[in-house]
Amino acid sequence: MTEKQPYTVISEHDGYEVRLYPAHILAQVEADGSFFEAGNQGFRPLIRYISSSNISMTAPVIQAPGESKKYTVSFVMPAGATSVPAPRDATVRTTDVPEQRVAARRFSGGSNEEKYQQNADALLAALMRDCVAPQGAVYFARYDPPWKPGFLKRNEALVVVR
Numbered sequence: 001m002t003e004k005q006p007y008t009v010i011s012e013h014d015g016y017e018v019r020l021y022p023a024h025i026l027a028q029v030e031a032d033g034s035f036f037e038a039g040n041q042g043f044r045p046l047i048r049y050i051s052s053s054n055i056s057m058t059a060p061v062i063q064a065p066g067e068s069k070k071y072t073v074s075f076v077m078p079a080g081a082t083s084v085p086a087p088r089d090a091t092v093r094t095t096d097v098p099e100q101r102v103a104a105r106r107f108s109g110g111s112n113e114e115k116y117q118q119n120a121d122a123l124l125a126a127l128m129r130d131c132v133a134p135q136g137a138v139y140f141a142r143y144d145p146p147w148k149p150g151f152l153k154r155n156e157a158l159v160v161v162r
Helices: 035-052 113-129
Strands: 008-013 016-021 024-032 061-065 070-076 093-097 100-107 134-142 155-161
Touching: 016 113, 024 035, 035 061, 035 070, 035 113, 100 113, 113 134, 113 155
Parallel strands: none
Antiparallel strands: 008 016, 016 100, 024 070, 024 093, 061 070, 061 134, 100 155, 134 155
16 A cells, blocks of 8 residues: 555644644656646656655655646655655756645545646635635645546645645
């Protein structure tokens, strides 16, 4: 079974929960194209990196909007990793992420940009309603392989909060 990124639920609200994620490491790549294309394009160099470095696959795969038709696609390194091998591929970078509070809205379905955007909008509206200030853009997490039926897939819209 694939390891899932650990977190602690701090509070539950109508339409989202607030989580505390411990410090962790991401392997990341910038990818061009549509939401769906960028996710596929970013996956390839990341899977090569973890395979060649003997790092276990974890969930979720994270996708964050970037500048003008670009996305940052990230793999979360296994829990407790304090360092990872330097990537040989210049398109892959590793990033240390400090402990952070994140608002998360969970939903099911396939990798449909419209569905992700609807959930991002709903998350931001719920935060606004509750006077919770987001920090940065909403990003997305996919927990399941592409062959899993959409209605069983776990996806999330997330944003760092104060």
